[in-house]
Amino acid sequence: MATSFSATKLLQPLPPLNSSVRSTDKNTLLSNHFKDSSFFLGSTHKLSLKKPFSPPHSQRRSKPVFAVSEVVQDKKLKNDSSLSNLLITKEEGLQLYEDMVLGRAFEDMCAQMYYRGKMFGFVHLYNGQEAVSTGFIKLLKKEDSVVSTYRDHVHALSKGVPARQVMSELFGKTTGCCRGQGGSMHMFSKEHNVLGGFAFIGEGIPVATGAAFTSKYKREVLKEADCDHVTMAFFGDGTCNNGQFFECLNMAALWKLPIIFVVENNLWAIGMSHLRATSDPEIWKKGPAFGMPGVHVDGMDVLKVREVAKEAVARARRGDGPTLVECETYRFRGHSLADPDELRDPTEKNHYAARDPISALKKYMFENNLVNEAELKAIDKKIDELVEDAVEFADESPHPVRSQLLENVFADPRGFGIGPDGRYRCEDPKFTEGTAHV
Numbered sequence: 001m002a003t004s005f006s007a008t009k010l011l012q013p014l015p016p017l018n019s020s021v022r023s024t025d026k027n028t029l030l031s032n033h034f035k036d037s038s039f040f041l042g043s044t045h046k047l048s049l050k051k052p053f054s055p056p057h058s059q060r061r062s063k064p065v066f067a068v069s070e071v072v073q074d075k076k077l078k079n080d081s082s083l084s085n086l087l088i089t090k091e092e093g094l095q096l097y098e099d100m101v102l103g104r105a106f107e108d109m110c111a112q113m114y115y116r117g118k119m120f121g122f123v124h125l126y127n128g129q130e131a132v133s134t135g136f137i138k139l140l141k142k143e144d145s146v147v148s149t150y151r152d153h154v155h156a157l158s159k160g161v162p163a164r165q166v167m168s169e170l171f172g173k174t175t176g177c178c179r180g181q182g183g184s185m186h187m188f189s190k191e192h193n194v195l196g197g198f199a200f201i202g203e204g205i206p207v208a209t210g211a212a213f214t215s216k217y218k219r220e221v222l223k224e225a226d227c228d229h230v231t232m233a234f235f236g237d238g239t240c241n242n243g244q245f246f247e248c249l250n251m252a253a254l255w256k257l258p259i260i261f262v263v264e265n266n267l268w269a270i271g272m273s274h275l276r277a278t279s280d281p282e283i284w285k286k287g288p289a290f291g292m293p294g295v296h297v298d299g300m301d302v303l304k305v306r307e308v309a310k311e312a313v314a315r316a317r318r319g320d321g322p323t324l325v326e327c328e329t330y331r332f333r334g335h336s337l338a339d340p341d342e343l344r345d346p347t348e349k350n351h352y353a354a355r356d357p358i359s360a361l362k363k364y365m366f367e368n369n370l371v372n373e374a375e376l377k378a379i380d381k382k383i384d385e386l387v388e389d390a391v392e393f394a395d396e397s398p399h400p401v402r403s404q405l406l407e408n409v410f411a412d413p414r415g416f417g418i419g420p421d422g423r424y425r426c427e428d429p430k431f432t433e434g435t436a437h438v
Contacts, residue, residue, distance in 0.1 A: 140230070174399065175394070292323060
């Protein structure tokens with residue numbers, strides 16, 4: 001097979017929901033499935049493979065690309081639970097658990113601080129989706145890049161941005177990763193190659209594609225042989241009907257860029273159900289349409305996500321090109337902290353709450369004797385202290401001075417922001433004359 005996705009591992013999806021079915025019928029179908037605690041949209045029966053995707057008149061693509069829904073089968077452990085059959089080692093399990101708990105505890109604290117008036121604007125929390133961030137980003141090197149959305153706090157944390165810097169940014173303080181000028185939706189860290197959260201859906205995908213092109217250019221044109229850096233672009237299901245998504249899939253496949261497109265399909269684009277917003281709800285299928293593997297995985301299971309991510313990252317590093325991964329997940333809170341979350345069915349919310357990714361990882365590690373309760377409680381305590389410290393640090397940090405508003409705006413600030421005397425114009429009391437009432 002052309003890709004590293006072994007043919008012996010491939011599964012086919014359930015029959016796609018017919019686009020002619022009324023939305024009410026689709027919702028009824030889903031509600032019936034919710035009665036099965038193991039169900040998610042990508043749950044599969046073991047069926048035969050589809051024929052390889054081979055576009056007509058494509059002489060230069062000699063290798064077929066398979067449309068796949070899930071690259072990882074559940075690995076059945078032997079009765080002796082030997083380590084050779086485990087998906088993770090103890091050290092890996094503890095790392096995954098710590099990162100997921102950090103994301104959850106940090107976001108819970110953000111909710112508290114928001115309602116106390118410490119944060120302003122819109123704040124979008126990541127609760128419930130931790131398996132995706134942890135499963136993918138913890139496999140990256142520091143030199144690899146991550147591009148996020150407005151739901152970006154946990155992506156930054158997983159990539160190594162200190163909790164103090166992320167919290168300070170949310171507080172609008174100078175000690176934040178963007179010196180307080182980015183806020184919740186625009187996390188950025190040059191040091192950790194977090195290339196930004198983006199408030200408008202889809203706008204981060206071209207940036208990620210450009211970052212991947214940079215890696216390929218360095219390696220193939222500038223002959224930097226050790227440049228095997230990859231880029232991950234995270235975005236939601238609502239973005240997948242936007243033009244930038246399709247354009248960048250095309251470019252990435254055409255140039256075989258080292259990028260992984262990660263769709264965090266939490267089934268809702270703000271208040272719009274995914275099933276009502278797209279003609280074919282199986283997003284992974286759009287990958288093979290452009291000549292790249294499309295993978296659908298249970299985004300509530302960090303171990304499955306991690307196995308898929310390993311394959312996708314390995315492909316990118318080898319120079320085999322991009323991968324589209326649809327992670328079906330669910331957010332446990334409203335779209336933002338300003339959202340009362342009244343549109344989603346309680347049955348649906350309860351179904352996914354019962355599949356909490358952190359609880360699932362704990363269960364796996366306990367069942368396979370990888371950890372004990374004391375070790376996990378020690379991590380919980382460590383994270384609680386770390387988050388409390390981040391809040392105290394952010395609260396005590398200074399606000400930016402007014403003159404910072406004119407920094408990083410113009411290439412030559414003297415063209416506008418600095419007067420003939422060398423001082424910032426905004427420091428002149430007359431600068432804001434007539435606008436004090438605003």
